[in-house]
Structures are given as structure tokens and as C-alpha cells.
Amino acid sequence: xxxxxxxxxxxxxxxxxxxxxxxxxxxxxxxxxxxxxxxxxxxxxxxxxxxxxxxxxxxxxxxxxxxxxxxxxxxxxxxxxxxxxxxxxxxxxxxxxxxxxxxxxxxxxxxxx
Amino acid sequence: xxxxxxxxxxxxxxxxxxxxxxxxxxxxxxxxxxxxxxxxxxxxxxxxxxxxxxxxxxxxxxxxxxxxxxxxxxxxxxxxxxxxxxxxxxxxxxxxxxxxxxxxxxxxxxxxxx
Numbered sequence: 132x133x134x135x136x137x138x139x140x141x142x143x144x145x146x147x148x149x150x151x152x153x154x155x156x157x158x159x160x161x162x163x164x165x166x167x168x169x170x171x172x173x174x175x176x177x178x179x180x181x182x183x184x185x186x187x188x189x190x191x192x193x194x195x196x197x198x199x200x201x202x203x204x205x206x207x208x209x210x211x212x213x214x215x216x217x218x219x220x221x222x223x224x225x226x227x228x229x230x231x232x233x234x235x236x237x238x239x240x241x242x243x244x
Numbered sequence: 245x246x247x248x249x250x251x252x253x254x255x256x257x258x259x260x261x262x263x264x265x266x267x268x269x270x271x272x273x274x275x276x277x278x279x280x281x282x283x284x285x286x287x288x289x290x291x292x293x294x295x296x297x298x299x300x301x302x303x304x305x306x307x308x309x310x311x312x313x314x315x316x317x318x319x320x321x322x323x324x325x326x327x328x329x330x331x332x333x334x335x336x337x338x339x340x341x342x343x344x345x346x347x348x349x350x351x352x353x354x355x356x357x358x
Contacts, residue, residue, distance in 0.1 A: 135287075162343055171253065171350055174288075181342055181343050221287060223288075227344075228344070230338065231344060233344065235289070237286060237287045238285075
């Protein structure tokens with residue numbers, strides 16, 4: 132079991148460029164989420180999905196798009212990168228149920244210059 | 245809305261000393277509370293989670309947390325710190341409304357000194 136796999140691990144973008152952060156899980160979890168981590172702010176929810184074809188916005192969705200065509204994959208798209216999107220991005224997956232453990236990927240460190 | 249507050253962004257202890265990391269929650273419904281740990285350049289992993297009805301929760305690596313409804317607290321403790329405990333610790337609450345969305349505290353960086 133690989134768990135939650137994120138690619139790439141590091142990325143540098145120029146302002147205005149677009150890119151997709153990949154996330155895949157092999158645990159057959161229904162729920163998947165994207166968070167961003169910024170110093171002193173903890174992790175904040177960007178978008179989440181409760182199943183294939185179903186996505187919704189989290190706390191900080193602006194500038195990001197998601198889709199979920201399969202149970203396994205949940206890519207995060209940056210439409211037009213801005214320096215404010217410099218952050219570490221984490222993908223997580225969980226089973227149904229509020230008291231279940233979230234499994235996190237290793238993160239993608241993104242710098243927008 | 246549910247939220248958690250972590251007091252102290254940095255905590256420093258000596259090896260062998262007690263570790264106490266504070267977390268207070270705000271919730272209008274029974275909360276589902278978690279502690280996660282993040283080692284340098286790693287993702288987060290679960291230390292422990294609160295189960296309704298239990299007041300003392302034991303986790304991995306000798307950590308435990310006590311749920312106190314009267315104080316709306318879920319503080320994390322470990323009797324004797326080890327150098328390998330140096331990491332960032334996050335308290336989190338699972339929100340209502342589906343999706344197992346987590347709301348995190350701002351984190352506490354634990355430093356363990358010889």
C-alpha cells in the first residue's frame with residue numbers, strides 16, 4: 132500500500148502560469164481533500180470531495196479548481212498562479228465517518244515567483 | 245462553526261521532562277477531536293483521536309490527551325520527552341456537514357533539548 136501519493140514534491144512557477152498538483156490514493160477511501168499549509172496558520176481546506184463526481188469548496192478555494200473522475204485521483208489545478216499561492220499543499224483521504232483518521236500525502240512545496 | 249485554538253506556537257522542553265501541548269475547542273455539538281504530528285518535510289500522521297465517552301485517550305509514541313468538556317480542552321501530554329519527539333503538533337476538529345473536513349489549529353512546534 133502506497134497510501135496517498137502526491138506529485139511533484141517541489142515546483143517553482145512564474146506568476147500567471149498554470150499547473151496541476153496530482154494526488155492519488157490506493158485505500159479506496161470515499162473522501163479526499165486538499166489543504167494548504169502556511170507558517171503560523173496551520174492547514175486550511177481548499178477543496179474536498181465526498182466521492183467520484185462530487186466536489187465542494189473549502190475555506191480558501193479562490194484560484195484553485197478540482198475534479199474527481201475516479202475514486203483514486205483528486206488533482207488540484209492552479210489556474211493562474213500568484214505569489215500568494217506559495218505554500219505547501221497536502222492531499223488527504225479518509226473513509227466515511229467523522230471520527231476516522233485522515234491519511235496525508237508527503238506534500239508539494241510550491242513557490243510562485 | 246467549530247474551531248480549535250492552540251496556545252503557544254513554540255514549546256521547548258528538556259529531554260525527559262513532561263510535554264504539555266494545549267488545545268481548546270469551540271463546538272456547539274459533541275466534537276470529534278484529533279492530534280496530528282508533522283515531522284520535518286513530512287506529511288501529517290495521526291497521534292490520537294477522541295472517542296465519545298472516553299476522557300483519557302492514549303495514542304502512539306507514549307502520547308495521551310485528556311478531554312475535559314467543562315474546560316473545552318483536549319491537551320496533549322507525554323510524561324517524558326525524547327529527542328525524537330521534536331516536531332510540529334496540530335490539534336484538529338472534524339466538522340459537521342460531510343466530507344470529514346478538518347479544521348486545524350495553528351500548530352505548536354516542539355523543541356526537545358538535551
